[in-house]
Amino acid sequence: MNIALVIIIVIAIIVAIVSGLNAALQWLLWVALIVGAIALIAFLIRVIGGRNTSV
Incomplete structure (x- = not known):
C-alpha cells in the first residue's frame, strides 16, 4: 500500500x-x-500508526 x-x-x-x-489549467494545480x-x-498516518505487518 505504501507503494x-x-x-x-x-x-x-x-x-x-x-x-x-x-496558466489555462491553473485549477489542476489546486x-x-x-x-x-x-x-x-x-x-503519515500509516507510518506514525506503527502498524507492523512483519511476522
Missing part, C-alpha cells in the same frame, strides 16, 4: 508541475495539491 501512496504523490507532483506551466496533501496525510 501506491508514493505513486499518487509522484503523480500529484507531476500534475502540479504541468499545470504550473499552463487538484494536484489537494490530492498530494491527502496522499501525504494517509502515508
Whole structure:
C-alpha cells in the first residue's frame, strides 16, 4: 500500500508541475495539491500508526 501512496504523490507532483506551466489549467494545480496533501496525510498516518505487518 505504501507503494501506491508514493505513486499518487509522484503523480500529484507531476500534475502540479504541468499545470504550473499552463496558466489555462491553473485549477489542476489546486487538484494536484489537494490530492498530494491527502496522499501525504494517509502515508503519515500509516507510518506514525506503527502498524507492523512483519511476522
